[in-house]
Amino acid sequence: MKQILFILIGFFFGIIMFKSEAASWFRIYEMFRFEAFHMYGIIGTALAFGILFVQIIKRYKIKSFDGNEIKIAPKDKSFSRYMYGGIIFGLGWALVGACPGPIFVLIGAGYLPIIIVFLSAALGTFLYGVVKDKLPH
Helix, strand or coil, rough: CHHHHHHHHHHHHHHHHHHHCCHHCCCCCCCCCCCCHHHHHHHHHHHHHHHHHHHHHHHHHHHCCCCCCCCCCCCCCHHHHHHHHHHHHHHHHHHHHHCCHHHHHHHCCCCCCHHHHHHHHHHHHHHHHHHHHHHHC
């Protein structure tokens, strides 16, 4: 029954992403050209809610759906790691016009050429897993 709930939440989230134009290439293009606030508002709202919910989870020791306590580990403080990763992520986002979340939304909306982007993202993730231990920390 929980899986059905998760699937319904995923469909609802995908509809919201599509209707809010967060998966729109044109909105993303506007964002990277600093022509509109639309995407910055969506990202800023998501960031604010993310910070709020992480703090609530930590403070009240909220449990997951399966009853286990949610443990949020502290992140490594490595500037170069996040700078290089952010640059690669941003370049991919700008070139493709979609970050990982909207890729699934666009496939669900019937934009089938985005499957190439999905396969490329999966390959990139796989390659990162292969070389991860060889990268400087």
